[in-house]
Amino acid sequence: MNRTKTIYKNAIYAIIFLLFPRATFAQNREMDSLKQLLSRTSSGTARVDLLVKLGLFEQSFKGGLRYAEDALALAKKIHYRKGEGASFNQIGNQYFAASNYPAALNFYFQGLKIREETDDINGIFGSYNNIANVYFELGDLDRALTYNFKSLQFSQPSNVYGKACLLNNVGTIYEKREQLDSALYYQQRSYELFNQSMSKYQYINTLNALGSLQMKLGNYELAKSYFSLGIKNGVEYNDSLNRASSYLGLAKLFKQLKQEDSCINYAKRAIVFAHRQQSVAQSVIVDAGKLVSELYVGKNDKEAYTYLKLAMDTRDSTFSREKTMQIQNMVFAEQERQKEIQEQKSKEAEERQNNLQYAAIALGLVTLLIGFFVLSHSVIANQKLIKFLGIVSLLIIFEFLNLLLHPYLGELTHHSPVWMLLVMVSVAALLVPLHHKVEYWVTHKLVEKNNRIRLVAAKKTVAKLEGKVS
Structure with missing residues (x-):
C-alpha cells in the first residue's frame, strides 16, 4: 500500500x-x-x-x-x-x-x-x-x-468509506510489524466495509494488502485474485500509482511460482505505471527493476544491466530527494523559528504600547489632580498630599521613559545590563532635580493659594461679625 x-x-x-x-x-x-x-x-x-x-x-x-x-x-x-x-x-x-x-x-x-x-x-x-x-x-x-x-x-457510523480506509492503514502497520494475523483481521474488515461503501476509490490499497498477506501465507491463488481485483479497481479510478503496486505484487507472486516470463511481464508493467507517478513511486521502480534484472542475468545480460541501472539510478534519485527533504525541513524549521521571533517581538511591542498608554493615563490623572489642588479657589490642599502625589508622578514619569527608551537602549547598548543601568541612572539624575524644582514651585503656589483662600474666608467672617455688632 x-x-x-x-x-x-x-x-x-x-x-x-x-x-x-x-x-x-x-x-x-x-x-x-x-x-x-x-x-x-x-x-x-x-x-x-x-x-x-x-x-x-x-x-x-x-x-x-x-x-x-x-x-x-x-x-x-x-x-x-x-x-x-x-x-x-x-x-x-x-x-x-x-x-x-x-x-x-x-x-x-x-x-x-x-x-x-x-x-x-x-x-x-x-x-x-x-x-x-x-x-x-x-x-x-x-x-x-x-x-x-x-x-x-x-469514526461516525455513516462514514463507512473513511473507516474502510482507516482500517486498511491499521492493517498495513501490523503487516509492517510482521503481525500477520492482526494485519489480516483489519484488512478483512476494511474489505467488508469497502464492499458496503458507495465509493471504491482507494479500495485497491486493501486489495493489494490482502494479496500481499495471502502470498506470505502461501495462498497463491487467493493472492492472485486480490491483485487482479486491485488492477481492475486501478483501471476504474485511473490510479496509476497503486496499479503499479498491484503489478509488482503479481510479479513477486509469479517469481515464487517459478513462472519467470509472467514475473518479468508484470514487473515491466509495474515500472511503466510507476513512471507516471515517479515522484512517489520510486520504491516500486527500484523493486521491479531489481526483480527483472535478477531474472535476466545469464539469459540477457544487456537487459539485466539496463534494469539494474534503472533501479540504481532511481535509488540514487530517492537518496537525493531525501537530502532535499532534509534541507527543506531545516529551511522550514528556520522559517518557523523566525516567525516565532517576529510574533514575540510584535507581542512585546503591543504590550509596551499598552503600558505606555497606561503610564500616560496615570500621569495625566495625577497631573490633573495636582493642577486641581493648585488652581482651585475653594479647596485648601495639604502640602504633604501634594508631595506624595509629586513622588507618584515622578515614579510614573520614570517608568514611562523606561518603557519608551528601552528598545532603543537595547539596540544601542546591545542589551548590556551595566550600560542600560548607567543610562537609566543618568535619566533619574536629571529627573530628580527637576522634580524638586517643580515640587518647590507647586508648593509655593499652593501656599499662596491657601493664604488667599484663608484671607478671603477671614474677611467674610469679619464682615459677618461687624454686621451682627451693628
Missing part, C-alpha cells in the same frame, strides 16, 4: 471522493467547476470551504498551498474557526505530499487543536489519521498505530 495519498481520503472533505472519482479528467472537471463557483462567491464561510476544496484537488504543491493559505487568511479574518481547522489541515496535506513531514505534522496539530475546540468530529477523525500517516512515513509505527486508533474513536 502507498500511504502518500492516504492523507486525502479521511479528511473532512473525504465526501468529495464519494462523488468524484480520482480520475484525471474528473479532477479537471471538478477544478473548473470549483473555480467558477469561487468566482461567484466573494466572501464568507462558503468561500473558505471552496478554497480548501481547490487546494485538495490542485495537483501542484505551490498551487495547492496557495489555495489553502488563502482559505486560512480569510477564515481568520471572518472568525470562521471550523474553516481555520480545515485550512491548517489542508496546508498539512500539501507539505505531506511534498514529503516535508515535520512541516506537515506542525500544521496537522494546529488544525487538530482548532477542531477539538470547535467539536468538529469528522475533522478530528481526519486529523488523527493524517498525523498517523506522518508517523508511518517517519517509521514510528507505534505512534502511527496510536493515532489511527484515536481516529477510529471518532
